[in-house]
Amino acid sequence: xxxxxxxxxxxxxxxxxxxxxxxxxxxKIRKSYERFGFLPLDTPVIEMADVLLAKAGGETExxxxxxxxxxNNLALRFDLTVPLAKYVCQxxxxxxxxxxxxxxxxxxxxxxxxxxxxxxxYQCDIDIIGDGELSxxxxxxxxxxxxxxxxxxxxxxxxxxxxxxxxxxGLFAELNLEKESVDxxxxxxxxxxxxxxxVVKCLEDLKIEKEKIDKIMEFLxxxxxxxxxxxxLSKLGFTNExxxxxxxxxxxxxxxxRLFGVPEENFNVDLTIARGLDYYTGTVxxxxxxxxxxxxxxxxxxxxxxxxxxYTDKKMPGVGVSIGLTRLYSKLKELxxxxxxxxxxxxxxxxxxxxxxxxxxxxxxxLRKNNINTDVYLENKKIKAKFKYANRLNVPYVAVIGExxxxxxxxxxxxxxxxxxxxxxxxxxxxxxKD
Amino acid sequence: xxxxxxxxxxxxxxxxxxxxxxxxxxxKIRKSYERFGFLPLDTPVIEMADVLLAKAGGETExxxxxxxxxxNNLALRFDLTVPLAKYVCQxxxxxxxxxxxxxxxxxxxxxxxxxxxxxxxYQCDIDIIGDGELSxxxxxxxxxxxxxxxxxxxxxxxxxxxxxxxxxxGLFAELNLEKESVDxxxxxxxxxxxxxxxVVKCLEDLKIEKEKIDKIMEFLxxxxxxxxxxxxLSKLGFTNExxxxxxxxxxxxxxxxRLFGVPEENFNVDLTIARGLDYYTGTVxxxxxxxxxxxxxxxxxxxxxxxxxxYTDKKMPGVGVSIGLTRLYSKLKELxxxxxxxxxxxxxxxxxxxxxxxxxxxxxxxLRKNNINTDVYLENKKIKAKFKYANRLNVPYVAVIGExxxxxxxxxxxxxxxxxxxxxxxxxxxxxxKD
Numbered sequence: 001x002x003x004x005x006x007x008x009x010x011x012x013x014x015x016x017x018x019x020x021x022x023x024x025x026x027x028k029i030r031k032s033y034e035r036f037g038f039l040p041l042d043t044p045v046i047e048m049a050d051v052l053l054a055k056a057g058g059e060t061e062x063x064x065x066x067x068x069x070x071x072n073n074l075a076l077r078f079d080l081t082v083p084l085a086k087y088v089c090q091x092x093x094x095x096x097x098x099x100x101x102x103x104x105x106x107x108x109x110x111x112x113x114x115x116x117x118x119x120x121x122y123q124c125d126i127d128i129i130g131d132g133e134l135s136x137x138x139x140x141x142x143x144x145x146x147x148x149x150x151x152x153x154x155x156x157x158x159x160x161x162x163x164x165x166x167x168x169x170g171l172f173a174e175l176n177l178e179k180e181s182v183d184x185x186x187x188x189x190x191x192x193x194x195x196x197x198x199v200v201k202c203l204e205d206l207k208i209e210k211e212k213i214d215k216i217m218e219f220l221x222x223x224x225x226x227x228x229x230x231x232x233l234s235k236l237g238f239t240n241e242x243x244x245x246x247x248x249x250x251x252x253x254x255x256x257x258r259l260f261g262v263p264e265e266n267f268n269v270d271l272t273i274a275r276g277l278d279y280y281t282g283t284v285x286x287x288x289x290x291x292x293x294x295x296x297x298x299x300x301x302x303x304x305x306x307x308x309x310x311y312t313d314k315k316m317p318g319v320g321v322s323i324g325l326t327r328l329y330s331k332l333k334e335l336x337x338x339x340x341x342x343x344x345x346x347x348x349x350x351x352x353x354x355x356x357x358x359x360x361x362x363x364x365x366x367l368r369k370n371n372i373n374t375d376v377y378l379e380n381k382k383i384k385a386k387f388k389y390a391n392r393l394n395v396p397y398v399a400v401i402g403e404x405x406x407x408x409x410x411x412x413x414x415x416x417x418x419x420x421x422x423x424x425x426x427x428x429x430x431x432x433x434k435d
Numbered sequence: 436x437x438x439x440x441x442x443x444x445x446x447x448x449x450x451x452x453x454x455x456x457x458x459x460x461x462x463k464i465r466k467s468y469e470r471f472g473f474l475p476l477d478t479p480v481i482e483m484a485d486v487l488l489a490k491a492g493g494e495t496e497x498x499x500x501x502x503x504x505x506x507n508n509l510a511l512r513f514d515l516t517v518p519l520a521k522y523v524c525q526x527x528x529x530x531x532x533x534x535x536x537x538x539x540x541x542x543x544x545x546x547x548x549x550x551x552x553x554x555x556x557y558q559c560d561i562d563i564i565g566d567g568e569l570s571x572x573x574x575x576x577x578x579x580x581x582x583x584x585x586x587x588x589x590x591x592x593x594x595x596x597x598x599x600x601x602x603x604x605g606l607f608a609e610l611n612l613e614k615e616s617v618d619x620x621x622x623x624x625x626x627x628x629x630x631x632x633x634v635v636k637c638l639e640d641l642k643i644e645k646e647k648i649d650k651i652m653e654f655l656x657x658x659x660x661x662x663x664x665x666x667x668l669s670k671l672g673f674t675n676e677x678x679x680x681x682x683x684x685x686x687x688x689x690x691x692x693r694l695f696g697v698p699e700e701n702f703n704v705d706l707t708i709a710r711g712l713d714y715y716t717g718t719v720x721x722x723x724x725x726x727x728x729x730x731x732x733x734x735x736x737x738x739x740x741x742x743x744x745x746y747t748d749k750k751m752p753g754v755g756v757s758i759g760l761t762r763l764y765s766k767l768k769e770l771x772x773x774x775x776x777x778x779x780x781x782x783x784x785x786x787x788x789x790x791x792x793x794x795x796x797x798x799x800x801x802l803r804k805n806n807i808n809t810d811v812y813l814e815n816k817k818i819k820a821k822f823k824y825a826n827r828l829n830v831p832y833v834a835v836i837g838e839x840x841x842x843x844x845x846x847x848x849x850x851x852x853x854x855x856x857x858x859x860x861x862x863x864x865x866x867x868x869k870d
Binding site for chain 2: 138
């Protein structure tokens with residue numbers, strides 16, 4: 001009896017050419033994070049359930065993979081933030097603050113599987129954690145990292161949208177609408193979908209006074225470039241302390257984002273962004289590919305006052321963002337945005353036409369010694385099978401060695417895209433791939 | 436009530452400087468595997484229990500993390516070979532054979548935790564899988580990859596020991612000792628520890644005839660360099676078919692290892708290597724650092740006839756090896772072999788002595804644009820705190836910007852190792868790190 005080999009639904013498993021493309025994106029993200037000096041971290045996938053769930057609740061808790069092994073109650077991590085909080089408390093004395101770390105790893109959520117939803121998926125997180133305090137200037141470094149990362153991934157037309165939750169919370173406080181704030185936020189979130197008139201109608205349904213609705217709409221209608229938005233905000237004349245502080249923080253963050261070198265066209269202030277989670281307390285970010293708005297935000301995050309309150313009395317403010325790489329990759333493939341133009345691992349495949357592979361092995365060894373990724377076809381098959389292998393490998397060049405080439409100490413190099421073929425010496429061969 | 440932040444025993448969690456070192460080793464392994472054209476794979480950590488355990492049994496099964504989620508019986512992978520077998524069957528029609536893949540990932544075994552034993556650990560595997568058949572020449576490519584990888588990891592004095600299980604099995608068949616073979620192998624394995632005389636005593640305890648013990652000892656005493664060992668083997672005069680085939684295969688593999696360019700001093704034939712698992716059917720490998728024999732084999736594997744017999748009737752022979760990176764790293768640290776000479780992520784830390792960070796941000800942006808990993812210290816702290824951060828970061832250079840430097844458009848670059856400091860222009864700064 002054979003067992004049917006299959007993979008669980010909701011678990012991404014890629015064919016090699018797709019995996020190369022996926023890894024290339026992951027490498028670019030890592031490279032960008034390291035460019036800014038973020039330190040790598042790799043925490044366990046399994047943690048003690050009480051440690052991991054110290055903070056969780058509601059929907060999240062239901063999705064968590066939990067199980068027992070011996071006497072231990074265990075759980076699989078469902079994000080990289082809780083493990084970070086644990087780590088920072090545990091190794092507090094060994095870390096230097098601000099602690100800038102990145103972590104790229106798999107997390108687990110037992111959601112009902114559906115298109116674009118995964119139960120195992122990669123998160124690529126950066127966070128900067130302060131010890132007691134953390135300068136606001138860090139809130140400007142984060143968009144600068146996002147900018148570098150999304151550019152590195154090959155996109156130019158994207159916008160990092162920035163807001164400060166204190167502005168929204170201050171608005172509700174100013175209008176004495178704190179109680180209704182969650183409902184109002186839910187309505188505001190739909191603005192783009194349902195339009196202004198319907199937003200007004202929904203707000204009326206909440207029995208909010210007309211005067212206050214006018215104020216909210218005036219706030220929502222603030223438009224223009226970053227600076228005119230900030231100016232219009234200050235001209236609203238709100239005196240609520242939280243609002244004033246939020247506006248001041250946002251202005252300072254915008255000033256510093258410019259100093260960090262993020263071009264004007266790649267960021268703006270978006271007063272409607274709130275980020276659902278209670279978690280965030282100040283600056284918040286979302287990032288959109290302008291030509292593919294249907295992807296939603298591909299990189300989101302914000303500032304939080306207290307990372308690790310469930311583990312320690314120490315106050316640890318932080319700011320960070322996350323890219324959900326598995327979902328992003330699957331969407332980009334689905335919409336055929338990134339195509340199949342990935343590079344192969346090998347730069348060249350060496351094929352012997354002789355009845356042995358001796359010379360092919362020698363040539364392969366020389367290329368590899370010169371740091372050129374090289375595959376040598378070793379099976380005793382017909383030439384057709386060898387080129388079929390080359391085609392499926394998607395390798396750009398094939399170096400063929402026949403009697404003539406063996407005698408001349410050369411190879412016939414075939415460009416697999418153009419079909420061109422020419423005889424080259426080993427030195428020439430090395431030079432072609434060194435470029 | 437605060438929850439105590441702690442990590443499960445048997446789960447490695449590193450401080451950032453160690454993590455950098457660990458990742459550097461992992462990168463070198465990956466780079467070496469790709470040098471030979473192995474394709475990347477990334478299978479789920481969680482699989483259906485019946486799929487993952489199709490083959491397992493005995494000790495392994497007891498160690499496996501198993502649990503239910505909804506109606507599914509799930510298990511965490513305990514190696515990367517079973518997922519490979521699953522993958523190759525599942526995507527058979529989409530793959531080209533020989534299928535050369537590497538996978539670097541975490542696997543899980545709920546062993547009793549003890550020094551050097553981990554419950555979550557990285558395996559770094561390469562395998563070459565044939566469709567129906569796989570040329571023996573692949574058995575020589577594997578040592579060539581091991582050689583490149585261990586060199587890349589910074590070791591020179593190591594030996595890849597090679598044997599062929601058919602030789603040992605043929606020996607037992609020749610002597611009509613098949614039934615006792617497992618016991619005999621266990622004794623042979625102790626040769627180095629207990630010495631020849633004690634091996635003879637143990638064999639006598641098994642009631643093996645003196646004549647046969649002499650033959651076994653004659654076999655075990657075969658020494659000299661690779662070629663003289665092979666010659667002495669052939670002079671034993673054994674006619675058992677398995678033995679003859681094993682010797683012929685081993686000779687052929689040795690010939691090709693040389694063509695692959697592996698130096699004579701880094702491999703040899705070791706007739707005592709058997710690799711416990713039933714799994715292997717031909718060539719077997721172990722790799723030892725000659726100055727650190729106590730580490731045991733750091734890279735082992737071999738040839739197997741049939742990868743995926745539990746999933747398919749197709750015959751898929753393969754050959755591969757694995758590096759247990761988590762264990763290797765922890766041993767190397769424990770024995771202080773790799774020390775603390777890891778590089779920092781950032782090449783330079785920019786520190787402002789002014790009352791703002793404006794110029795520091797500009798300089799940081801320029802360096803990053805030139806692909807130089809750069810950290811900018813952003814907190815408003817005393818200079819002492821800033822340099823303390825630099826020291827703990829282990830960063831090789833600090834670029835200080837005071838009034839003078841701001842005016843001159845320069846930085847004062849301090850070499851943190853020598854303490855030397857000099858004023859340099861931004862162009863000079865870039866050139867220093869481009870080298």
